[in-house]
Amino acid sequence: MFKTFLFGLVLGVIAAFAAVYFVPVVDQARENSVITVLPNGGNAESYHINIPMDRVAVGAAEQPVPLPPGIEWPDDFATSSAELYKVRNIHDAVIGVASRVVIDNGDSGNAIEWVMHFPARGSLYVSMRTQVEAGQQRSGAILSGTREFSRLSGEVTEAYVPLEGDDELRRGRIELVSSYRSIVGEES
Amino acid sequence: MKYLIALLLGFLAGVVIVAALLIYNPTAGTTRLSPLSVSSQSLLQLSYSGVTERSIAHTNNGESAAKPYPAKILQLWEAPVRKTDVKVANLLDARGRPVGFGIKYMSDSEASNLLQGKAIVDSAWHVVLPGRGSFFIEQSENYWGYLRNVVLPAHWSSADSWKGNWTGNTTAGPGALGIARVTGGSGEFIGRTADAVEMISARAYSTRIGPVSLEGNLMIELHSEDTLVADEQGE
Numbered sequence: 266m267f268k269t270f271l272f273g274l275v276l277g278v279i280a281a282f283a284a285v286y287f288v289p290v291v292d293q294a295r296e297n298s299v300i301t302v303l304p305n306g307g308n309a310e311s312y313h314i315n316i317p318m319d320r321v322a323v324g325a326a327e328q329p330v331p332l333p334p335g336i337e338w339p340d341d342f343a344t345s346s347a348e349l350y351k352v353r354n355i356h357d358a359v360i361g362v363a364s365r366v367v368i369d370n371g372d373s374g375n376a377i378e379w380v381m382h383f384p385a386r387g388s389l390y391v392s393m394r395t396q397v398e399a400g401q402q403r404s405g406a407i408l409s410g411t412r413e414f415s416r417l418s419g420e421v422t423e424a425y426v427p428l429e430g431d432d433e434l435r436r437g438r439i440e441l442v443s444s445y446r447s448i449v450g451e452e453s
Numbered sequence: 454m455k456y457l458i459a460l461l462l463g464f465l466a467g468v469v470i471v472a473a474l475l476i477y478n479p480t481a482g483t484t485r486l487s488p489l490s491v492s493s494q495s496l497l498q499l500s501y502s503g504v505t506e507r508s509i510a511h512t513n514n515g516e517s518a519a520k521p522y523p524a525k526i527l528q529l530w531e532a533p534v535r536k537t538d539v540k541v542a543n544l545l546d547a548r549g550r551p552v553g554f555g556i557k558y559m560s561d562s563e564a565s566n567l568l569q570g571k572a573i574v575d576s577a578w579h580v581v582l583p584g585r586g587s588f589f590i591e592q593s594e595n596y597w598g599y600l601r602n603v604v605l606p607a608h609w610s611s612a613d614s615w616k617g618n619w620t621g622n623t624t625a626g627p628g629a630l631g632i633a634r635v636t637g638g639s640g641e642f643i644g645r646t647a648d649a650v651e652m653i654s655a656r657a658y659s660t661r662i663g664p665v666s667l668e669g670n671l672m673i674e675l676h677s678e679d680t681l682v683a684d685e686q687g688e
Contacts, residue, residue, distance in 0.1 A: 266459045273460040277467020282568075285475065290565040290572075294532035321527045322510045324541060324554070335523030336510055339543060341551050345583040349510070349539060349556070351531070359531035362539055364556045364579050368639055371584045376639035378587055380579040384537045384560035388577040390589035392638050409636035411577060411591040411627075 293385040296358045307419060307446035312381070314350045314363070314441070316425075318434040321349035321362070344369035350439070352381060361386075363441075377403070379421065381441070387412030389443065391421045400424065407443070417445040476605065481570020481597055484622040487650045487672055488630040494674045499580070501542035501555065503653060503667030509541040509554060519663035536561040544580065544671075553582035555671075562593060572597040573625065578671070586640020590649050590671070592633030595625040603655045613660040620654045635673055649673045 301309045314320075323332045326343035338346075345368050352361040361383035368376045377393040393405030402424035410417050420443070427437045489496060505511040505522040512521045514535045515528040529537055537560040544553045555578050562573035578590035598621040607615035625631045628648060637645035649671060656666035 266455060269456045269459040270463040270466075273463020273465075274467040274470075275463075276460075277464035277469075278471055279467075280464070281468045281471035285471070285567050289563060290567060291536065291561040291563050293536060293560070293563060296533055319527075321512055321529075321539070322541065324509055333510070333523045333526040335525065338509065339551060339554070342554060342581075342583050345554075345581060347541060347554065347556060347581070349512075349541070351527070351529070351534065358533070360533050362529065362534055362537065362558065366556075366579065366581055366587065368581050368587050369583050370586055370640040373586065373640045376587060378579070378638055380556065380558070380577060380589065382537070382539075382558040382560070382577055384534060384575070387575075388558065388591065390577075390579070390636060390638065408638055409589050409591065409634075412575065 295385045296354055296356070296360050298386075299355050303444060307444055309442060309444045311355050312352050312360070312441045312443070313355070313357075314352060314439040315357075315435045316437045316439060319351040319353065319359075321351060323348050352383075352441070377405070379405070379423070379441070383413075387414045389414050389421070393421070393423065407445075414445075416447055418448045419443060419445040475567050475570075476601060478570050481601075484598075484631065487622055487652060488632055489648060489650050489672050489674050492674050494676060497673040497675055498547045499544045499552070499555070499671040499673070500547075500549075501544055501669045501671075503655075503664050503669050505540075505663065507543075509543060511538070511540045513538040517663070518660060542669075544582070553580065553585075555580045559594075564593065570597045571595055571625075572600050574623075580671075582640075584640075586642040587638040588642045588645075588647070588673075589636045589638060590633050590651075590673075591627065591636070592624050592649070592651065593626040594623040594651065596623060599623070599653065599655065603658050607658045607660050614665070615658045616656065618654070618656055620652060622650060622652045624650045624652075645676065647673050647675055 303309050324338045325346035347366045350363050351359045352363045354360045363381040366378050379391040381389045388411045390409040391405050392408050393403050397403050402422050404422045407419050422442045424440050428435050505519050512526045540557045542555050544555050546552045557578050559574050559576045562575045564573045565571050574594045576594050581587045602619050603615050624633050633649040635647035635649050637643050652670045654668045659665050
């Protein structure tokens with residue numbers, strides 16, 4: 266019987282090691298990336314945020330209706346603001362989260378920045394130009410990317426598009442279009 | 454029948470031995486010393502509270518020990534964001550004065566490996582210091598030491614809680630020596646790169662509400678020489 270116990274023990278050790286080795290601890294859910302190849306080189310990807318449905322939080326001074334209820338924005342940063350959103354792909358599936366921050370840098374002027382975080386892919390850090398361009402859109406440069414985006418540079422445009430209809434959860438959308446190009450060749 | 458019971462008991466003992474080996478793996482230790490502590494460059498030190506109720510906002514899937522705050526914040530329940538926490542934290546300087554806010558994204562990483570003692574979280578900080586500027590921190594963090602020394606003992610305790618004093622360096626990359634990468638965005642940080650390390654100090658944890666006393670520290674090494682990181686800022 267002791268030999269049977271030992272056999273079971275060895276079997277248990279092997280099974281446990283095999284389970285730990287082969288079964289992934291984390292398996293992030295993924296949506297297919299919908300990427301367009303640009304005619305002048307590089308790729309483009311579109312995201313959008315449904316307003317107000319995808320607004321997670323708004324950190325700003327003197328909000329008439331705080332979002333979420335109970336949020337307290339520090340008075341020390343009253344001239345800066347931050348917004349948190351869920352980000353969707355063109356199939357309207359949530360694929361990540363993002364923050365849009367307006368920063369009062371005093372004498373250096375204001376800055377507008379986005380960080381888009383896609384758990385299965387990586388993050389993008391974008392600095393927008395403060396001037397609004399034609400078509401009520403604003404553009405900016407990708408300053409940094411992580412993981413899948415670490416070897417990419419490019420531009421991002423943002424535009425707010427009001428939507429018609431009675432859907433109170435989709436009164437408008439923020440459209441974000443990223444155009445990427447590889448920086449591998451530029452580094453060498 | 455008795456042979457079957459002996460086999461099952463042996464199997465169970467084998468599984469327990471492996472679990473004990475993984476938990477008490479001596480090669481998977483916690484780094485307590487920051488690689489930046491020997492730096493000759495000037496350091497920017499920022500601290501924040503890891504307790505959700507002391508954040509400006511904190512959201513996740515709503516099922517984690519750390520509950521979303523404020524309670525009615527939109528939760529991240531969709532599958533692609535379900536393993537992600539987002540925290541908006543007040544950032545304090547070394548003297549405890551509020552100097553800015555930071556948004557931290559934390560996603561469970563597929564690089565986690567229990568055999569190697571890696572409970573990896575891919576995280577990114579969007580740090581804003583109004584009046585000074587902003588920057589972005591990219592890092593992968595290893596929470597194995599925190600899980601092993603704080604969270605597991607809390608689950609094993611009959612009081613469902615842990616009290617003590619544990620400090621560890623969570624930053625595990627992407628830079629060599631386990632250093633995070635910093636990219637300047639605006640103000641005085643524009644066009645600069647830097648290194649950073651994040652450390653956490655835990656004093657109390659509850660299995661019901663998550664961290665009860667937890668402080669995080671970001672140490673950012675400001676290089677004296679500016680490094681241009683993006684030549685396309687349109688400036």
